[in-house]
Amino acid sequence: MIEVRNLKKSFGANTVLNDVSVQMQPGKCNLIIGASGSGKTVFMKCLVGLLQPDSGEILYQGQDLTTMTTAEKKEIRKQIGMLFQGSALFDSQTVEKNIMFPLNMFSRDSYAVKLKRVNEALERVNLKDVNKKFPAELSGGMKKRVGIARAIVLNPQYLFCDEPNSGLDPMTSMVIDKLIMEITKEYNITTIVNTHDMNSVMEIGDHILYMHKGLKEWEGTNKEIIFSKNELLNEFIFASEFLKDAKDMRMLELSGKIANQRNMDDLMNNEGSTRQ
Amino acid sequence: MNFFTELGRFLLLLKGMFSRPENGRVYWKELMHQCSEIGIGSLGIVVVISFFMGAVSTLQTAYQLVSPVIPKSTIAQIVRDTMILEFAPTLICVVLAGVVGSKIASELGNMRVSEQIDALEIMGVNTKAYLVAPKILAAMIVIPLLVVISAALGIYGGRVAGSASGILAANVYDKGLHENFVPYNVFFALTKAYTFAFLISSIPAYYGYHVQGGALEIGRASTKAVVVSCVAILFADYILAALLLQ
Numbered sequence: 001m002i003e004v005r006n007l008k009k010s011f012g013a014n015t016v017l018n019d020v021s022v023q024m025q026p027g028k029c030n031l032i033i034g035a036s037g038s039g040k041t042v043f044m045k046c047l048v049g050l051l052q053p054d055s056g057e058i059l060y061q062g063q064d065l066t067t068m069t070t071a072e073k074k075e076i077r078k079q080i081g082m083l084f085q086g087s088a089l090f091d092s093q094t095v096e097k098n099i100m101f102p103l104n105m106f107s108r109d110s111y112a113v114k115l116k117r118v119n120e121a122l123e124r125v126n127l128k129d130v131n132k133k134f135p136a137e138l139s140g141g142m143k144k145r146v147g148i149a150r151a152i153v154l155n156p157q158y159l160f161c162d163e164p165n166s167g168l169d170p171m172t173s174m175v176i177d178k179l180i181m182e183i184t185k186e187y188n189i190t191t192i193v194n195t196h197d198m199n200s201v202m203e204i205g206d207h208i209l210y211m212h213k214g215l216k217e218w219e220g221t222n223k224e225i226i227f228s229k230n231e232l233l234n235e236f237i238f239a240s241e242f243l244k245d246a247k248d249m250r251m252l253e254l255s256g257k258i259a260n261q262r263n264m265d266d267l268m269n270n271e272g273s274t275r276q
Numbered sequence: 277m278n279f280f281t282e283l284g285r286f287l288l289l290l291k292g293m294f295s296r297p298e299n300g301r302v303y304w305k306e307l308m309h310q311c312s313e314i315g316i317g318s319l320g321i322v323v324v325i326s327f328f329m330g331a332v333s334t335l336q337t338a339y340q341l342v343s344p345v346i347p348k349s350t351i352a353q354i355v356r357d358t359m360i361l362e363f364a365p366t367l368i369c370v371v372l373a374g375v376v377g378s379k380i381a382s383e384l385g386n387m388r389v390s391e392q393i394d395a396l397e398i399m400g401v402n403t404k405a406y407l408v409a410p411k412i413l414a415a416m417i418v419i420p421l422l423v424v425i426s427a428a429l430g431i432y433g434g435r436v437a438g439s440a441s442g443i444l445a446a447n448v449y450d451k452g453l454h455e456n457f458v459p460y461n462v463f464f465a466l467t468k469a470y471t472f473a474f475l476i477s478s479i480p481a482y483y484g485y486h487v488q489g490g491a492l493e494i495g496r497a498s499t500k501a502v503v504v505s506c507v508a509i510l511f512a513d514y515i516l517a518a519l520l521l522q
């Protein structure tokens with residue numbers, strides 16, 4: 001379990017994190033949402049120890065990361081997998097070598113065993129026939145999937161994803177979100193995802209923190225978020241008129257003033273198929 | 277940032293390299309890879325430059341030595357000594373600072389900017405040890421070899437130019453090569469080569485490893501790395517000459 005207490009971080013005069021405390025829920029998708037520049041990446045980099053916070057505690061099973069020695073940090077990091085915003089694949093190495101890298105570094109298994117593990121990871125992220133390709137030959141969504149495969153190849157307990165669907169089309173985003181969700185449940189890992197994508201929020205947000213101006217402005221689940229009374233949060237999630245309308249519709253549906261029409265198309269398709 | 281902060285960070289980078297490798301075999305492979313990148317990658321230019329440097333030295337020395345009392349074989353001595361003392365170690369290393377230095381700086385800079393270094397850190401790899409140490413070590417293995425090749429080729433280039441232009445016959449040149457040979461000069465040249473090899477790998481590694489920003493900054497870092505390495509080489513050259521040539 002990860003618990004963050006009173007985390008502060010500033011760069012010169014720019015205070016990015018101003019006293020953030022939160023408990024990440026084990027075995028769930030914990031989402032950190034907020035506008036661009038609200039400090040999501042900085043927060044995540046503090047959590048994994050890539051940035052040293054100015055003050056505060058980051059507890060992994062009660063052990064404080066900020067005061068650990070390098071050797072202790074290395075041990076914790078073996079339980080961490082991370083998907084970076086730009087995928088961060090090693091561009092001089094093939095997909096297979098990329099995913100095998102952590103195995104080469106940290107396991108004593110034979111080549112055949114490692115290759116099997118690589119192929120399992122690739123299969124898990126639904127990629128085929130890409131073993132010998134270089135990152136430059138892959139699409140954005142495939143790169144992310146390879147990034148996920150590399151992150152999970154050592155069976156981590158914690159998975160961090162920084163903007164897993166930035167730069168992807170809505171369909172591919174959805175696929176990546178689903179994948180992250182499935183992996184979280186399947187391996188029972190604690191996943192922490194940075195995003196500003198509302199689709200992901202609704203889709204995979206078991207536990208959501210909304211960050212604004214370096215503070216945790218709101219915390220809750222995807223069931224609660226659209227009904228929140230927090231003005232800043234509402235401004236963020238209902239930035240588009242379309243979503244505002246959608247929310248109003250939903251409210252009307254829920255209050256029984258109009259019928260739920262969302263599955264009309266499905267119904268009609270089903271009827272069509274039974275008639276044939 | 278002032279000079280002392282930079283120097284401090286530079287020394288911290290070097291200190292960070294000293295740790296037990298997570299996996300000896302992976303490190304060994306990386307070292308071999310870097311040796312071939314640095315060595316094979318710059319062999320061509322070293323060969324061409326050295327040969328012509330030697331050839332031009334012969335022609336210019338002959339042009340300056342007009343006195344009839346000085347034997348022609350002296351030209352060979354002068355070419356040999358300038359190649360060994362200065363041209364092979366210093367000039368070649370200045371060239372390598374451009375070739376190898378910019379490569380190291382931009383490779384690490386790109387890895388930094390695209391978060392590949394962060395990705396390695398997250399896996400629990402000591403990136404200073406894994407990314408920087410093999411480069412410095414490989415440079416210190418390969419560059420002295422390149423310097424030796426350069427000196428030999430330069431002397432050979434002088435010989436070819438001498439006979440091709442009719443300034444001095446090959447046998448006179450060979451005779452000159454054997455006169456007044458000071459083995460200490462070779463030791464001096466190698467000391468320089470090791471020192472410069474360290475400078476042209478560690479300084480660009482420092483600039484590349486600490487890049488912040490994007491593609492533009494990678495370019496800037498690699499230019500700066502080359503400039504600073506060149507200045508450092510010339511400065512070290514002076515210090516070593518003052519210390520070792522008395």
Ligand SMILES: Nc1ncnc2c1ncn2[C@@H]1O[C@H](COP(=O)(O)OP(=O)(O)O)[C@@H](O)[C@H]1O
Pocket residue numbers: 011014016034035036037038039040041042043
């Ligand atoms: N290494 C750094 N040095 C200085 N400022 C930084 C650094 N990293 C991030 N920042 C600043 O922190 C703020 C939050 O950035 P970030 O965490 O990347 O936002 P996002 O929520 O979009 O991920 C920005 O104002 C950015 O300028």
Ligand SMILES: [Mg+2]
Pocket residue numbers: 040041085162163
């Ligand atoms: Mg970000």
